[in-house]
Amino acid sequence: MFILNPNSGTALGKYADVVEKTIRSFAKKYGTDATILFTKERAHATELVAENLTARNWQAVVAVGGDGTVNEIAKPLVGTNTPVGILPMGSGNGLARHLGIPLKLEASLKRLFEGTATTMDSGQLNEIPFFCTAGMGFDAYVGHLFSQQIERGLATYVNVSFQAYWSYKPQHFRLNGLDTNAFSLSIANAGQFGNNAWIAPEASLQDGLLDICTIKPFPKWYGTALAYQLFTRQMKSSKYIDYQSITHAVIETDIPPMIHYDGEPFQMDTTRIEVRIKPQSLKVIL
Numbered sequence: 001m002f003i004l005n006p007n008s009g010t011a012l013g014k015y016a017d018v019v020e021k022t023i024r025s026f027a028k029k030y031g032t033d034a035t036i037l038f039t040k041e042r043a044h045a046t047e048l049v050a051e052n053l054t055a056r057n058w059q060a061v062v063a064v065g066g067d068g069t070v071n072e073i074a075k076p077l078v079g080t081n082t083p084v085g086i087l088p089m090g091s092g093n094g095l096a097r098h099l100g101i102p103l104k105l106e107a108s109l110k111r112l113f114e115g116t117a118t119t120m121d122s123g124q125l126n127e128i129p130f131f132c133t134a135g136m137g138f139d140a141y142v143g144h145l146f147s148q149q150i151e152r153g154l155a156t157y158v159n160v161s162f163q164a165y166w167s168y169k170p171q172h173f174r175l176n177g178l179d180t181n182a183f184s185l186s187i188a189n190a191g192q193f194g195n196n197a198w199i200a201p202e203a204s205l206q207d208g209l210l211d212i213c214t215i216k217p218f219p220k221w222y223g224t225a226l227a228y229q230l231f232t233r234q235m236k237s238s239k240y241i242d243y244q245s246i247t248h249a250v251i252e253t254d255i256p257p258m259i260h261y262d263g264e265p266f267q268m269d270t271t272r273i274e275v276r277i278k279p280q281s282l283k284v285i286l
């Protein structure tokens with residue numbers, strides 16, 4: 001079962017018919033068939049999976065889109081034997097990039113049809129599952145601003161981040177009871193946000209651990225160096241970042257925070273957030 005989000009990235013909406021034809025031709029070539037469904041709105045992918053999951057013994061449910069689409073599709077597959085597949089067509093494609101899934105449609109289809117299922121960890125912020133990264137602070141603020149843009153894609157993301165950067169002020173958090181001021185507090189299951197922005201270059205999807213990455217307040221002029229470290233997998237060498245590997249953590253905030261899960265912004269209605277890992281909880285085709 002393939003679920004396409006025509007709102008993902010910049011190309012999928014325009015070329016959905018080409019994508020659909022290519023999927024069907026690969027399915028035929030590999031001696032199987034493809035059920036292709038389109039999402040109509042936010043959260044619809046989760047409904048489509050739930051409605052159709054028991055209809056057949058699916059080889060995989062494939063997210064055709066970005067990290068938000070993977071999240072919506074993987075959520076109901078946690079703890080089941082049905083693997084998720086990914087054809088990365090989003091703006092950031094963090095999970096697909098971490099997993100080394102090719103970004104070109106034909107290459108990712110070849111990998112999908114020739115791949116095998118393996119298990120990976122997933123994380124939770126209270127009851128909200130995530131698979132790639134989640135967090136609060138600057139990343140969530142940017143996620144929120146990005147979701148309000150008409151155009152998606154990398155250029156919009158860079159533009160939104162750059163504008164938000166100048167006015168953004170670090171916030172107060174309590175992490176496991178310890179007070180901290182942070183520019184951002186990211187929780188990494190996979191190593192990157194997307195677009196090869198490696199917040200936790202050493203993160204593993206199979207180690208039963210989440211990495212909490214706290215970026216401490218830094219002078220504005222240092223932003224370029226931090227961005228360089230982010231895109232060259234050198235964040236570990238920065239004096240402004242702290243890492244903690246955890247299976248469980250409690251984050252408290254002064255007011256209910258805006259968070260993001262896999263890049264999707266969400267306004268919490270509580271100031272207490274429990275972070276948990278669900279080891280080996282999702283099957284994924286690689």
Ligand SMILES: Nc1ncnc2c1ncn2[C@@H]1O[C@H](COP(=O)(O)OP(=O)(O)OP(=O)(O)O)[C@@H](O)[C@H]1O
Pocket residue numbers: 005006007008009010039040041042043044065066067068069070072089090091092093094152153194262263264
């Ligand atoms: N038919 C639709 N119309 C509008 N929005 C949709 C539709 N289907 C899904 N969505 C929403 O589109 C948003 C973006 O999806 P997705 O995250 O896959 O793409 P992206 O943000 O471009 O990529 P990435 O997360 O990799 O940066 C999600 O919030 C999703 O719920």
